[in-house]
Amino acid sequence: MIKNIVHFNVQQIADSGQCFRMNNIGNNSYSLVAFNKYLEIEQLDKNQVVFRCEDEDFETLWADYFDLNYDYGNVVHSIHNSEDDFLKKAVEYGEGIRILKQDLWETIVSFIISQRKSIPAIKSTIEKLCMKFGEKKSFEGKVYYTFPSPEVIAEQSMEGLQGLALGYRDKYILNTAKTIANGEVNLELIKQMSREDAILELKKLSGVGEKVANCVALYGMHKIDAFPVDVWIKRVVDTYYGGFFDTNTYKGFNGIVQQYMFYYMKNKYKS
DNA sequence: TCCCAGGCTTGGT
DNA sequence: ACCAAGCATGGG
Structure with missing residues (x-):
């Protein structure tokens, strides 16, 4: 339509x-x-x-x-x-950018994988993960694989996670899946939390630090005031804001501001 | 080949 | 509390 x-x-x-x-x-x-x-x-x-x-x-x-x-x-x-x-x-x-409302679990795994990887490499690893552990489906003849659940990944061994180019992140993914599958960290509860509380809870997960937790809050929970700082945002802040960006300036939608910055810096200045 | 990639964990102060 | 090393691997 x-x-x-x-x-x-x-x-x-x-x-x-x-x-x-x-x-x-x-x-x-x-x-x-x-x-x-x-x-x-x-x-x-x-x-x-x-x-x-x-x-x-x-x-x-x-x-x-x-x-x-x-x-x-x-x-x-x-x-x-x-x-x-x-x-x-x-x-x-980048005035056509939107902040997507993605699945919380998928966002957690995706951004654990993202650390010290390029975006093409991240996409490649996630697709391998889905092809290996996701459910095979089709829509009008197009075959695709769903994103695997925490339970499916939690029952794997470290050996089972090989061949996906996860590198040292393999143990993070397995530990995080287990922590969520056994209820130690409850995603349904996190969904109800404030941004600050959710980020604290997310950081209990293996492989989730300040930056990944903010990405998860922003893209997996639509906490649009979250302001993840990666290498590109650091470059923006150092180059154009004298090393300090005041998140009070755009309070309430820092995450959207961050996305405009990221997209512009990364794609306009391919230095 | 060399360098970097949407960083985190760990161990040392 | 802060800091630096080490980390696996793909892509340009």
């Missing part, structure tokens, strides 16, 4: 480093697997987007997944009206 959406650009979302199972399939189209479903999405023009999926899945899943009920215009305008020249340019460059 065709939808008219402002501040929405599929290519920018796919290349913004927040999701790892969204792939270009040509003709301004992308495939995506999330919440055990398969979607093809095409950008027809600036404000027209085609969603190829079951009709009911758009309303019950994808509209929420792509955060279509959040007013990004408000964020864009408040940055336009600021004195922040760097951020103005970043918004102009």
